[in-house]
Amino acid sequence: SGPLSVGEFAKLLRKEASEVIRKLIPIGVMATINQEIDVDTMTLVAEEFGVTVIYKEEFDESNIEEIEEVDEKENLQERPPVVTIMGHVDHGKTTLLDKIRSTNVTSGEAGGITQHIGAYQVEISGKKITFLDTPGHAAFTTMRARGAEVTDITILVVAADDGVMPQTIEAINHAKAANVPIIVAVNKMDKLDANPDRIKQQLTEYGLVPEDWGGDTIFVPVSAINGEGMEDLLEMILLVSEVQELKANPDKRARGVVIEAELDKGRGAVATVLIQNGTLKVGDGIVAGNYFGKIRAMINDHGRRVKVAPPSMPVEILGLPDVPSAGDPFMVFDDEKKARAIADKRNQKQREEERGAKTRVTLDDLFKQI
Numbered sequence: 001s002g003p004l005s006v007g008e009f010a011k012l013l014r015k016e017a018s019e020v021i022r023k024l025i026p027i028g029v030m031a032t033i034n035q036e037i038d039v040d041t042m043t044l045v046a047e048e049f050g051v052t053v054i055y056k057e058e059f060d061e062s063n064i065e066e067i068e069e070v071d072e073k074e075n076l077q078e079r080p081p082v083v084t085i086m087g088h089v090d091h092g093k094t095t096l097l098d099k100i101r102s103t104n105v106t107s108g109e110a111g112g113i114t115q116h117i118g119a120y121q122v123e124i125s126g127k128k129i130t131f132l133d134t135p136g137h138a139a140f141t142t143m144r145a146r147g148a149e150v151t152d153i154t155i156l157v158v159a160a161d162d163g164v165m166p167q168t169i170e171a172i173n174h175a176k177a178a179n180v181p182i183i184v185a186v187n188k189m190d191k192l193d194a195n196p197d198r199i200k201q202q203l204t205e206y207g208l209v210p211e212d213w214g215g216d217t218i219f220v221p222v223s224a225i226n227g228e229g230m231e232d233l234l235e236m237i238l239l240v241s242e243v244q245e246l247k248a249n250p251d252k253r254a255r256g257v258v259i260e261a262e263l264d265k266g267r268g269a270v271a272t273v274l275i276q277n278g279t280l281k282v283g284d285g286i287v288a289g290n291y292f293g294k295i296r297a298m299i300n301d302h303g304r305r306v307k308v309a310p311p312s313m314p315v316e317i318l319g320l321p322d323v324p325s326a327g328d329p330f331m332v333f334d335d336e337k338k339a340r341a342i343a344d345k346r347n348q349k350q351r352e353e354e355r356g357a358k359t360r361v362t363l364d365d366l367f368k369q370i
């Protein structure tokens, strides 16, 4: 952390510059408002005001989620939206995901659908959409807590025969906190007691006002059982994603997030990852969570081996020595030695944190009032 001028320092302390200048005199520093003072001096003065100075950490390369790489505009290309489905228990999230998937596979691929799917892609009129299955909101919450926002659009599923329930509200709060646009899928429209107007009424109280009532929230009546409204829903997803102008740079090392991971008896550690930027390739050396490994193989959502995975694509990766956690970031490194060191450091830090050691100071936390 470099020096600050007296004026800048005073602003951080929420004091007048003149007050700071006055505190500087007894420690032998005669300063003007524009003069720079060093960190030791700042510490002394801050203590006078009853403020503890916490030093900004040197940039730590093992915080791979914080490594920022700016992409030149000309290297950016459109990428598919990443969509999560949220909603109350039994309102039809899984049925909806299954329906979308089963009605949007080409015949050649049908046999390739694996039973368990953490994430998949479908193609609608030449455009891809990535769907994430995040059970119990857990992965979503963890990822957000770690600052790894992966969702571009949330589909809020509300059963038309049941209405707004606690987890519906929870989902709305999650999406709002993450600033993710919501599309409401009013599900179970095939039921005799379906009452979509009541859902609209209820959701209006949470700020989700339907377009036909003068608001800007898209409501799509659907039935995950008979497929009604499914095409409209997919079209609306594409519409919303177009407005977002989602872009990524496919011509660089990949980074992204672990969606789920497990230990497979035959294949070892298997992680489903979502590529957020760059392109992941077989043979790449990656740090995923606290582990370094070389990608031995990648398997797409149809159970087929692939050699490359571009932005927004979910793939299973093999080659990690151990199982990372859902929500962990991953990143490709060219320098294997460095990557191993970073993985070791991440591992060590996690163990320290588990032991209750002091957690890292964030960049904004240079000064903290006691």
Ligand code: GTP
Residues within 6 Å of the ligand: 087, 088, 089, 090, 091, 092, 093, 094, 095, 096, 187, 188, 189, 190, 191, 222, 223, 224, 225, 226
């Ligand atoms: P959790 O994962 O437990 O939170 O539930 P979910 O939201 O994934 O609901 P799920 O898809 O498991 O559906 C719950 C029940 O509702 C099942 O019995 C489904 O068959 C039924 N269901 C889902 N969608 C529809 C629909 O559009 N119409 C009718 N009639 N039933 C539906």
Ligand code: MG
Residues within 6 Å of the ligand: 093, 094, 095
């Ligand atoms: Mg479910």
